[in-house]
Amino acid sequence: MRDPTSFLKQEYDDLVRQELDWKLRVLGGPSAPWCLVDGKRVLMFCSNNYLGLSNHPKLREAAKHAVDTHGAGSGSVRPIAGTMDLHMELERRLAKFKGAEASLVYQTGFAANAGLIPQLAGKGDVIVSDELNHGSIIDGVRLSPAERRVYKHADAGDLSRVLNEAERASPEFRRILIITDGVFSMDGDVAPLDKIASLGAEHGAMVYVDDAHGEGVLGEGGRGIVSHFKLPRDKVQVEMGTFSKAFGVVGGHVSGSRDLVNFAYNKSRTWTLSGSHPPAVVAACIAAVDVLEHEPQHVQRLWENTRYFKKAMTDLGFDIGVSTTPITPVMVGESGKAKRLSTRLYEIGVLALPIVYPMVAQGRARIRTIMNAALTKEDLDFAIGAFGTAGKELGIIPSTK
Ligand SMILES: Cc1ncc(COP(=O)(O)O)c(C=O)c1O
Numbered sequence: 001m002r003d004p005t006s007f008l009k010q011e012y013d014d015l016v017r018q019e020l021d022w023k024l025r026v027l028g029g030p031s032a033p034w035c036l037v038d039g040k041r042v043l044m045f046c047s048n049n050y051l052g053l054s055n056h057p058k059l060r061e062a063a064k065h066a067v068d069t070h071g072a073g074s075g076s077v078r079p080i081a082g083t084m085d086l087h088m089e090l091e092r093r094l095a096k097f098k099g100a101e102a103s104l105v106y107q108t109g110f111a112a113n114a115g116l117i118p119q120l121a122g123k124g125d126v127i128v129s130d131e132l133n134h135g136s137i138i139d140g141v142r143l144s145p146a147e148r149r150v151y152k153h154a155d156a157g158d159l160s161r162v163l164n165e166a167e168r169a170s171p172e173f174r175r176i177l178i179i180t181d182g183v184f185s186m187d188g189d190v191a192p193l194d195k196i197a198s199l200g201a202e203h204g205a206m207v208y209v210d211d212a213h214g215e216g217v218l219g220e221g222g223r224g225i226v227s228h229f230k231l232p233r234d235k236v237q238v239e240m241g242t243f244s245k246a247f248g249v250v251g252g253h254v255s256g257s258r259d260l261v262n263f264a265y266n267k268s269r270t271w272t273l274s275g276s277h278p279p280a281v282v283a284a285c286i287a288a289v290d291v292l293e294h295e296p297q298h299v300q301r302l303w304e305n306t307r308y309f310k311k312a313m314t315d316l317g318f319d320i321g322v323s324t325t326p327i328t329p330v331m332v333g334e335s336g337k338a339k340r341l342s343t344r345l346y347e348i349g350v351l352a353l354p355i356v357y358p359m360v361a362q363g364r365a366r367i368r369t370i371m372n373a374a375l376t377k378e379d380l381d382f383a384i385g386a387f388g389t390a391g392k393e394l395g396i397i398p399s400t401k
Contacts, residue, residue, distance in 0.1 A: 019339065020358070025351065030055040033374045037351050043383055045345075045352040045369050050326055051216050051291075051298040052374030053248030058291055059284040066283030074276040079265070082276035090282050091261075093289045098223060100233060100255035104264055105285070106271055109212050109242030110136040112252030115270030117179065118144035119263070120206065120238070125175040126166050128205070130154065130191065133181050137210055141179070154184070156195035163203045176205035182214035182225035186360055186368065188323025190218070193225055197235040208238040216246020217326060222292050222299040247288040251277055302326055302373040305380060309371060312384045317397035326371035329355070330387065331364070332396060338365035344390040350383050 015021040028036035031054045035044045053059055066086065076082030087105060095103040106112040117140030121127045125146040129137065132153045141148055149166060152158040159178070166173055178200055180191045193209060200207040211224045219227025226236050238260060243251035254264060264271060277285075291298070306326040313320050319331040330352075332338040338354035345352050345367070356365040375383075391397040 019335070020356070025353075033372060033376075033379055035351065037346075040346070040349075042346060042349050042351045043375075043379055043386075044372065045350050045383055046367075047372065048213075048245035048370060049248050050246040050302055050370065050372060051222070051248065052372055053216075053246070053288050053291060053298070056248065056287075056291055059248060059287045062283040062287035063280040066279040070279035070283075072280070073278050076276070077272060077274060078276045079272050084276075084279060084282070086279055086282040086286065087276060090286050090289070093286055094253055095255060097289050097293060098239060098255040099227070100239065100257075102258045102261035103253055103255040104261045104271070105243075105277070105282075106252035106254070106268075107274055107277060108250060109210070109240070109244060109252035110139075111270035111274065112240050112242075112254055113137050113140040113210065114143060115140075115268040116238070116240070116254060116264055117141055117177075117208070119267045119269075120208070121146035121175055121177040124171075124173065125177065126169070126173045128159065128162050128166065128176060128178045130180045132184055132186070133179060134185060134210060134212070137179055137181070146177070147173070154180075154189060154191055156192050156199065159196060160199055163199055163205065167203060176203060177208060178205050179208045180210070182209045182211035183217070183325050183327065185213050185327065186355060186366075187321055187329060188213075188325045188327030190214070190225065190228075190324055193236065194229045194231060197229075197231050201235060206237045207235065208240065209236055210240045212240075212242045212245055213325070213327060215241045216292060216299065217302065221296050222246060243285045243288065247285060247292075249281055249284045249288055251281060251285055298373045302371060305373065305375055306371045308377070309369070309380055309384065312380075313387065315401070316384070316388050316391065317401045318387065318391060321366070328369045328371065329366040330369060331366045333363055333365060335365040337394060337396070338367060341367055341390055341394055341396065344393065345386050348386040348389060350386045352383075 025037050031047050031049050074082040091103045113136040121144050123145045127141050127146045128149045131150045149162045151162045183190055197207055215224035216222040218225050226239055237256050239255045241253050243249045321329045321331050335356035342354045352367045352369050355368045392399045
């Protein structure tokens with residue numbers, strides 16, 4: 001007799017044996033510089049809440065007020081009865097912030113990638129993707145019957161090669177869609193979007209950037225990677241992002257032409273077939289855009305903190321990889337050692353989690369730190385001290401530093 005469920009336990013046990021299972025850390029309160037994590041007060045050093053907005057008074061207030069004016073839920077999917085004035089206001093405000101003709105908001109960034117990519121390229125088309133793109137892009141691409149071609153990470157020369165090959169294909173492809181992360185979440189490096197956009201223009205390809213880790217971080221006032229490279233809007237046709245990181249709330253979004261948004265309103269299945277955000281979430285997202293427009297100090301502070309931390313870690317002798325953004329990987333190499341470093345940091349009072357195989361290649365395990373604008377210099381010195389102590393104990397840095 002076939003056992004329909006035994007694989008559940010077997011596969012989970014396998015993950016536990018290989019130490020690849022997620023052990024959930026539980027926050028007993030807001031995501032703030034100092035958090036209660038599993039009952040212990042620790043410095044938060046790995047959240048995506050770059051600007052500390054998740055606990056900003058204006059966002060908290062906006063969320064509470066929206067419950068009073070609009071209730072707890074939206075009641076439907078967007079195209080039926082789930083579009084409130086708040087959703088429309090958020091899309092208007094975001095488009096203005098991004099300098100785009102129009103924006104649309106999804107439930108999550110994952111839903112944006114999974115729902116839009118398969119509509120932009122289908123049978124007879126080709127999708128050209130960076131080899132280190134985020135899993136949500138990979139899944140979006142898998143949902144499309146288009147042909148897939150992968151180019152070497154952040155390598156415009158290799159992208160050019162792949163595009164030339166695609167152009168020579170027979171039968172000819174109908175459409176070409178190039179997709180890249182803006183900031184790569186594991187290494188913190190930035191895609192050469194200026195070169196990618198030029199290649200897109202040369203080959204008549206659509207360029208799609210996932211700027212989840214670039215907005216609130218790069219560009220004028222945190223407007224993201226398109227602003228960072230000062231690219232004309234029509235050179236990057238799809239700018240996708242998320243409210244779950246620097247904006248401090250939750251929700252995916254896409255900005256571009258009005259044609260793109262009208263198309264997605266009607267064809268993107270994660271948008272048309274899934275309930276819309278509750279009012280509190282939408283109002284908090286509007287407040288986050290407002291804070292970014294009126295309080296530039298958060299982005300400035302994020303970069304000051306980033307520079308201070310990177311320099312101190314390099315001085316201590318840590319290998320901090322190739323990042324040029326507030327994501328700073330502390331390279332360790334072996335998975336077990338990365339896990340021991342994370343455990344020791346937690347004992348001292350810093351939450352910074354290990355990233356190990358299969359999330360990164362074998363031998364490339366690391367602690368991925370993410371800077372936060374709300375951390376003070378004292379907080380940073382505390383974290384640097386903790387890394388120094390634990391790094392020496394584990395033989396990751398020289399004991400003389
Ligand atoms: C590059 C990238 N794209 C998309 C997502 C998904 O965003 P969300 O959390 O809004 O689903 C993430 C989040 O991990 C990400 O890092």
